Amino acid sequence: MRRFTVNLLWATAASALPTLEERDFSTWSPPGAGDVRSPCPGLNSLANHGFIPHDGKNMTLDTIIQGLADGMNIDAPFASFLFAGGSLAAPDNRQLQSFDLNDLDQHNFPIEHDASLSRQDAFFGNDYSFNQTIFNQVLSFYDGMANTSIPVASKAKYARVQDSQQRDPTFTYGPREFILSYGETALYLSIMGDPTTGVAPVDYVKIFFEQERLPYNEGWRKPTQQTTLLTVGDMINQLYASSPEPLPEGLEILTVGAYQDALAGINPVTNALGNLTCGVAGTC
Numbered sequence: 149m150r151r152f153t154v155n156l157l158w159a160t161a162a163s164a165l166p167t168l169e170e171r172d173f174s175t176w177s178p179p180g181a182g183d184v185r186s187p188c189p190g191l192n193s194l195a196n197h198g199f200i201p202h203d204g205k206n207m208t209l210d211t212i213i214q215g216l217a218d219g220m221n222i223d224a225p226f227a228s229f230l231f232a233g234g235s236l237a238a239p240d241n242r243q244l245q246s247f248d249l250n251d252l253d254q255h256n257f258p259i260e261h262d263a264s265l266s267r268q269d270a271f272f273g274n275d276y277s278f279n280q281t282i283f284n285q286v287l288s289f290y291d292g293m294a295n296t297s298i299p300v301a302s303k304a305k306y307a308r309v310q311d312s313q314q315r316d317p318t319f320t321y322g323p324r325e326f327i328l329s330y331g332e333t334a335l336y337l338s339i340m341g342d343p344t345t346g347v348a349p350v351d352y353v354k355i356f357f358e359q360e361r362l363p364y365n366e367g368w369r370k371p372t373q374q375t376t377l378l379t380v381g382d383m384i385n386q387l388y389a390s391s392p393e394p395l396p397e398g399l400e401i402l403t404v405g406a407y408q409d410a411l412a413g414i415n416p417v418t419n420a421l422g423n424l425t426c427g428v429a430g431t432c
Contacts, residue, residue, distance in 0.1 A: 256324075262312050326396045398418075
């Protein structure tokens with residue numbers, strides 16, 4: 149059933165491929181009263197620009213496909229797997245139909261995880277809002293650099309893991325979280341820079357995380373090369389090749405299939421669908 153659901157969403161996505169049109173990237177406003185946001189700066193940026201509903205509610209498959217394509221040139225199969233995970237996080241009466249951005253604020257499911265680049269761990273409280281102190285750990289690795297690089301980004305990502313391991317007594321970091329953590333880095337390098345080289349202006353990265361805004365006014369333009377499961381999977385492997393971090397037990401190789409499973413909320417080793425924390429605790 150799990151595979152059928154995700155494959156069905158992918159087939160639906162293929163029939164809903166959007167026509168790419170240039171949009172007004174200069175239009176931006178922060179969330180207002182009643183608006184909701186997620187732990188993901190990318191989705192929050194798209195909502196702040198209006199590429200997906202500004203109130204952060206009722207994200208359908210078509211909405212996610214269109215918004216990610218128009219705002220960031222991310223392809224439909226990638227968007228469909230992201231939607232699959234998001235829709236499974238929605239209340240039972242809306243599962244597989246739509247989700248609100250704040251439905252994604254569940255610890256270790258579908259996209260929130262410990263050792264985030266810009267959020268504190270759930271153990272310390274608010275794990276969904278931007279945290280400057282946490283993000284400064286990442287920025288410190290780019291000190292004096294105008295542009296990002298895959299080796300430096302990999303070091304910054306692993307430093308966040310080590311920091312959380314040391315400070316968080318409930319630190320959770322299984323195969324799915326491991327892959328999502330690398331995917332988080334691969335995505336900001338791809339969207340703010342180049343999906344192949346991972347080179348992006350550090351100033352763009354700062355604006356993206358700190359303001360949850362696409363830095364169009366500063367010169368950023370939507371990448372001409374599309375970000376796909378394949379390009380992100382390749383960059384994850386490049387990031388991992390630059391890191392001393394060991395693979396989690398049971399994860400023998402990083403594959404595109406493992407990444408798409410992680411996006412959809414699936415443990416790529418056990419094929420289990422759901423929240424790792426509650427699974428370990430025996431509460432789900």
